[in-house]
Amino acid sequence: MTFLTVLLLPFLFIGLINKMKAVYVGKQGAPILQPYYDFFKLIKKGEVLSDTSSFVFKIAPSINLACTIVAAIILTLLNFNGDFILFSYVLALGKFFSVIAAMDTGSSFEGMGASREVSYTSLVEPAFFIIIGSVAALSGIHSFRNLYALIQIHNEIVILISLLAIFALFMMILIEGSRVPIDDPKTHLELTMIHEVMVLDNSGVDLAFIHYASAMKMLLFSTLIANIICPQFWWAYWLVLLVIAFLIATIESIGARIRLTHIIEYTFVMISVALIVMSLVLLVMHGGHIA
């Protein structure tokens, strides 16, 4: 169920965000299904490849998409010890390929994007691991399920921990999904972009795959949040997704992106939140209030 959602509806999620953003500024906006139309239009097209590029450029978008799909399988279908490690490393494999594909064109803009992408997302993994590691210490479960089990523990500090974990995960969505305040998906000025600039030379099917993969990645992290908040009811899952889409749209409508040199501060906030989660977990365990 969740798997099918993640597989089929990522564009709906993006469409929703775009619609909300349009409503915010008083426009009618594109239809919610617009990303789907774009996707199918791109899928039907041929491609333009750069002269400089090699086989890497051709296979990278497909590998990136495949990695995201496998990450979705890991997150939604199965549970085993250390599944989050595999999840995060599979996504890293996708990132590896998208970075070298950007470098493959020999374009300085794409090099810029690739360089920024690896630099700014380098702190996502440690933050993610510290949070899940701390929660694993708390619940004694070594898989994603430990996050889901968190809400069952009725303790004031544990609620705080869940909130902070959700906050950090939300920050990760914004970084991994290249949204405001890290990156602006709307802008088309090459010098200031991160994710968009990496895919300047992609077209046709490859571009469709890239859009699909990045939308799915956002939905994956959102699913993670939804599962922490309310793992039992299916309707709650949809509600949480809606709320997240709303939050992202709100941030993009009322805020601007931060200066590139300050993005690093943002990522350090994320790491700090992760460290606070860790200390709170230790506090709870030391206090012995755990149910």
Place this chain on the structure above:
Amino acid sequence: MNFIAAALTFKPIVSILYERNILETTVYMGQLLKDVAFRVDALSAFFIMIICGVGLLGTIYSKKYLEPYIEQGKKLGSHLFLFNVFLASMLLVVMSQNIIFFLISWELMSFSSFLLMIFEHEEKEVRQSGINYLITMHVGVMFLVVGFILMYLKTGSFDFSAFEGKISELVFAIMFIGFGIKAGFVPLHSWLPKAHPVAPTHISALMSGVMIKTGIYGILRMLLYMGKPTITVSYCVLLVGLASAFFGILYAVAQRNYKKMLAYSSIENIGIITTGMAVAMLGLAYNNFIMTMFGFLGCFLHILNHSIFKTMMFFNAGAVYTQTHTKDMEKLGGLVKPMKNTAILFLLGSLAISALPPFNGFISEFLIYIGFLTSFSTQNYFLYTIIIAAFGIIAFVGAMALIAFTNAFSIIFLGSPRTEKAQHVKEDVSIFMQLPIIVLAFCSLVIGLFPQRYIDLVVAPVQQFIPFSVPYELLTVISIFNITLCVVILIIIGLRALLLRGRTVEHRETWGCGYQYPTAKIQYSANSFTRPFLGFLTPFYKRELNFTQIKELFPQKTSFKSRIIDIFEYYIIKPIVIVDEFIISKFYWIQSGHTQRYLIYGVVFLIVAIALLIGGKI
């Protein structure tokens, strides 16, 4: 136990024989067996397997690699002889169980590798790094000698087996430093990034893939005799492991010499191996044996994996060097077109070394992570704090490895050629040079896809430390996922090909924002690629900038140079050397160069010796 060991050594022994046949060397080991204890247990056999495997591939590789040198009229006889001595001495190191013989083989190993390293001794840089290496190794040996003397005084035996349960914390610490210099732990690593770039490729592959592991072997051997390590020692080892991993990969990111980059990445991997060992030690110290099991499995598997992918990467680097004659990444680019096979192999190696699935590096790191997670069943809050922090650091190291290797791969192979050196490359290296790399790539993929089968290679040495049952189920799950990943990747690539069938695929120049005449110089360089990342880690390295500021209205020419300096070398090694030089300079007068004075020394010595003798007698 012996049976497992015997079964395991069967393969290595076959390969030793195989190697002797190929090389027609005099690697003969029977003579010393008579008087010196000489045991091959599972731990030794494991290392013998690595030494023989990499040694064999190195031999095949060196044949083609050395060909250009033969054409230049270089004499290779002594080099090849020393190569065999080097292999033999490494085997002797892991097999001998006697203090004296161990030290002899250890010295032989250091010395032969030194001579091999200075193959291109005409160059000043090579000689300097060589001497640096030799001196550093002897500092290491000094620690070992002290450690062994202490052990001898305690046990009264030269045989290792007498050490059982008698190794104290102090001895372990001394040995750890001694072996650590060989292994290249931060901050004892300064020889490594100097030695690897100057050595010929097959030698640096052997040194990095195998020789530095003999340091790890020594520590593991001591650990085996130590029994239960104390908590403090275990934490110290963890700290050293994490520091090596972190600083190793940080400096790897900063390098533009690709062989130096690989050398620093060796430090990182040694750090990960040591972290695995530390997890195991903590498990032993806290009586959490599941943790010990995962720690050791990860540690040993990573030793094997590192020797596979690091050898592979050095061989690839050698292939690039043979074709371009430069070790500077910034001078390369666009090599993917003429050297497609090498590019693919380099890419596979980079994926494996960045510990990405479905390759072998991921499996060992995964086991270490699981080792971290299993520590949470021990009720100790200090342990929790440290482990969670270590968890984050290793994850960060993984992210940095990704930066280092995306950087290296894309700057060397992708884009368009940056200088003439890269432009002139017309063809790939010969298939004989690629064959060993293909074998290694295959091993790396197979271990990654079927870890549940190849974990057996490391089970026997781990079982020497603790008895356990192998976690096959977990590895099977990973194996299924890795295979799924490959299948999904193939499906999507197939889907793409299907979609594009019959459609137009045009080739145009890269989009340059409307700019029509791009040159290779406007591409992103390695320096600029890593700049934003290194920008926020400034406290951990020192950047030396050297550029002339533009002052006039019509500037003529300006230059910019930046260099990353290893802080350990700058703040620790350098002051020690300065102090040392100062002290030693006070004794210069002893060596005056006058033969008469030396004769007086001799006479004085004799008189003193005789006086002492007589005095002692009476």
